Amino acid sequence: MQDARAEISGGLSVRLLAKDFGRRRILKDVAFDLAAGEVAALLGPSGVGKSTLLALIAGLDDDFDGRIMRPPGRLAMVFQTPRLLPWRTLAENIALVPGAGGLSRARDLLAEVGLAEAADTHPERASLGMQRRAALARALAVRPSLMLMDEPLVSLDPAGAAAMRALVAQALARSGAAALIATHDRREALTLADRILEIGVPGGDPTGFPARLLADRVSPLDRAARTDPDAVEALHGAWFVAQPAAPE
Numbered sequence: 658m659q660d661a662r663a664e665i666s667g668g669l670s671v672r673l674l675a676k677d678f679g680r681r682r683i684l685k686d687v688a689f690d691l692a693a694g695e696v697a698a699l700l701g702p703s704g705v706g707k708s709t710l711l712a713l714i715a716g717l718d719d720d721f722d723g724r725i726m727r728p729p730g731r732l733a734m735v736f737q738t739p740r741l742l743p744w745r746t747l748a749e750n751i752a753l754v755p756g757a758g759g760l761s762r763a764r765d766l767l768a769e770v771g772l773a774e775a776a777d778t779h780p781e782r783a784s785l786g787m788q789r790r791a792a793l794a795r796a797l798a799v800r801p802s803l804m805l806m807d808e809p810l811v812s813l814d815p816a817g818a819a820a821m822r823a824l825v826a827q828a829l830a831r832s833g834a835a836a837l838i839a840t841h842d843r844r845e846a847l848t849l850a851d852r853i854l855e856i857g858v859p860g861g862d863p864t865g866f867p868a869r870l871l872a873d874r875v876s877p878l879d880r881a882a883r884t885d886p887d888a889v890e891a892l893h894g895a896w897f898v899a900q901p902a903a904p905e
């Protein structure tokens with residue numbers, strides 16, 4: 658029934674029963690739907706299986722038990738490492754995306770992420786923050802209906818992370834794409850997402866497997882409230898502790 662609803666709403670439907678690597682079960686019982694345009698955080702500690710789940714959703718790995726229905730339209734993935742071609746400029750990296758609209762649109766997209774001046778720079782001369790922004794522009798170039806982002810703010814300094822957070826929020830709002838953003842950071846989840854999907858190992862053993870969906874909660878902050886760092890700061894400890902730990 659829920660599968661049918663997701664198909665009708667044009668969203669993402671994940672019904673993962675199990676994902677194994679060799680004899681080790683990494684993920685078990687992860688079920689959720691994401692409506693068109695909805696932005697969710699996939700929150701869990703490092704190494705718990707977030708990247709693995711994103712790869713399954715992206716269709717990069719089809720070795721699992723269960724069923725994943727992707728929304729119609731295109732899918733874009735922003736990897737943890739920016740994965741830009743080193744011998745191409747930032748603009749050329751974006752223009753290479755099929756359907757991106759050539760160098761002129763690539764420059765417009767780079768301007769949207771604050772990189773107008775760096776369009777002709779090669780990735781090795783760009784900082785990690787700039788490369789991340791270029792990777793975001795490249796994802797937007799495909800005009801996706803679903804964006805998958807793996808730790809978009811990790812390893813950035815506080816100012817770079819704040820700038821990137823604002824850019825991701827703006828870009829998602831403007832594009833209207835549904836998004837699933839993997840993060841280990843509660844503040845990041847609260848700042849970016851309408852909904853927070855927590856994955857982890859029941860009982861909290863960070864070294865244990867398999868991880869499951871522990872909680873599926875609507876954020877108490879609307880998109881405007883999220884831009885206020887004080888509101889996020891006030892919530893990030895107490896809200897998570899106070900919420901029930903299991904999905905309904």
Ligand SMILES: Nc1ncnc2c1ncn2[C@@H]1O[C@H](COP(=O)(O)OP(=O)(O)OP(=O)(O)O)[C@@H](O)[C@H]1O
Pocket residue numbers: 678679683701702703704705706707708709710808
């Ligand atoms: N191709 C693979 N073969 C075997 N084990 C793997 C493979 N890819 C990932 N793993 C293991 O699966 C587990 C989950 O890894 P994954 O990268 O999905 O976690 P994560 O939550 O994304 O963490 P991080 O944010 O640190 O990348 C880890 O124990 C990892 O070692």
